[in-house]
Amino acid sequence: MGVLTTIFWFLVAIAGCLAAGWLFRTGAIAITPAGVKRELRTAPLTASFGMLMILLYILVAIFAPLIAPFPERAVVGTEYMPWNSVHLLGTDNLGRDMLSRLIFGARNTVGIAFATTLLAFLIGSVFGMLAATVGGWLDQGLSRLVDVLMAIPALIFALLLLTIFGTSILTLILVIAVIDSTRVYRLARSVALNIVVMDYIEAAKLRGEGLWRLITREILPNALAPLVAEFGLRFCFVFLAISALSFLGLGLQPPLADWGSMVKENATLISFGDITPLLPAGAIALLTVSVNFVVDWQLHRASGLKE
Template sequence: MAGVVLGGAAAAWLFRAALVALSRGALRRSLRGAPLTACFGMLVIALYLGVAILAPLLAPYGERAVVTVQFAPWSADHWLGSDHLGRDMASRLIYGARNTVGIALATTALAFMVGTTLGLWAAVVGGWLDGALSRAVDVLMAIPSLIFALLLLTIFGTSILTLVLVIAAVDATRVYRIARAVAQGIVVMDYIEAARLRGEGGARLIFREVLPNAAAPLVAEFGLRFCFVFLAISALSFLGLGIQPPTADWGSMVRENATLITFGDVTPLLPAGAIALLTVAVNFVVDWQLHRASGLRE
C-alpha cells in the first residue's frame, strides 16, 4: 500500500512538472501551487479520457465479440479473463470507459445547461417566475432521486437517450438550486443595478453580468455533479435499468460477473474499482477548485 501511495505521489509530481512546463502566465502560477492530490486527480482524468477516445486502438478485441469460453482465467491472450458469455474482460473494461464516462459527461452537461439557465433566470427576474420554478423544483426534490429515475425508466424504457434525459431532468433540479442561490448573491450588487439602469435585458444580464461572476462555484459544482451522475448511471446499470447489454458498461459488468466473487476472483471488482478511482480523482480536482474559488490562502 505504501508503494502504491508513493508511486501515485511521484506520478502526480511528474505530471504537475509537465503541466507547469507547458503552461504560461496565470495558469502556470496556479498549476505550480496545485496540491499533489489535485495533480493526481487531473492525471487520472486525463488517462480515462485518453482510454475513452482511443478505445478501438487499445482494446485487443471487439466490444461485443465472443472470443473464448465463459469465465476464462487470466492469460496472455486474455489479460483479465472473460465474462459470462466469453467476451474479453479487458476489452470491455476499456470500451466501458468510453460508454460510462461519455454518457455521464453528456448527461451532466445537459443537466447543467437546463438547471443553470433556469436558476439564473429565476434569480434575475424574481417575482412569480422565481416562486413557480422554486416550488416545482421543491416538489421534484422531495422524491428520492433513485426511485424517481427507476420509475421514469420503467415507464419510458431504457434506451441511452431516455437514460440521459431522465438523469438530466432529475439532476437539473439540484443544479437549479445551486445556480439560483449563487445568483441571488450577485443580483443585489451595484454593477447589476447599473446594468439594469442602462436598460440591459434579462438575457444580457444573465450571460454578460451574472454568469461570469458565478462561474467559479458552478464549475466546481459541475465536477461534483458529474460524480453523482456517474455513480447514478452505474447504479442503474447494476440494477438492470441503465446502459443495456451488449454495450459495455462498468455497472452492468459488475452485475454480470458477480458470481466470480464467490470463487475468490477479483475480476468483477475491477469495474467497481474504475468507478471509485474516477470518483476520487474528480473530487480531488473539485476540492482544489473550491479552495481557489474561496479566496483562502494557506
C-alpha cells in the same frame, strides 16, 4: 504478517500515486503557458494525481478502438476464462474479453455521464438564474416545482421514469439530467440571488440591457466559480447513478460495455476468489476520487484562502 503486508502495499500505492502526481505536475508546468504555470504550481499533489487520472480516462475513452485488443461485443472464448497471455483479464459470462470491455466501458459510462451532467447544468443554471433575475411568480413557481421533484428520492424516481419510458440511451440521459438539474437549479438560484442585488447589476439595468445579456454578461461570470466546482461534484453523482442503474438492469443495456453492468454480470466470480468483477468497480471509484481531488482544489482556489 498479512495485515502488515496489506499496510505496506497500501503505503506503497499512496506513495506511487503522489509520485505520479508530482511527475505530471512537473511535466505540465514545463509545457504550459506562463498563466497556467502559476496555477499548476499551486496545485497539491492530490489534485495533480486527479488531473493525471482524468486525462488518462479521456484518452482511453477517445482511443478505445485502438487500445482494446478485441472488439467490444465479440465473443472470443469460453465463459469465465482465467487471466492468461491472450486475455489479460480473462473473459466474462458470455466469453467476451474483459480488458476490452473495461476499456470500451470508459467511453460509454464516462461519456454518457459527462453529456448528462452538461445537460443538467444547462437546464438548472438557465432556469435558476432566470428565476433569481426575474423573481415574482416565475421564481415561486419554478422553486415550488423543484421542491416537489427533490422531495422524491432520486434513485427511486429514476427507476420509475425509466420503467415507464424505456431504457434507451437518450431516455437515460434525459431522465437523469432532469432529476439532477433540480440540484443545480437550487445552487444557481442561490448564487444569483446574491449577485442581482449588487450595484453593477442595477447599473446594467439602467443602461437598458436585456434579460439574456444581463444573465450571460453580468451574472454568469460572477457565478462561474461555484458552478464549475459543483459541475465536478455533480458529475460524480451522475456517474455513480448511471453505474447503479446499470447494475440494477435499467441503465445502459447489453451488449454495450458498462462498468455497472459488468460488476453485476460477473459477480459470480467473487465467490471463487476472483477479483475480476471488482475491476470495473475500482475504475468507478478511481475516477470518482480523482474528480473530487480536482474539485477540492478548485473550491480552495475559489474561496480565496491561503495555505
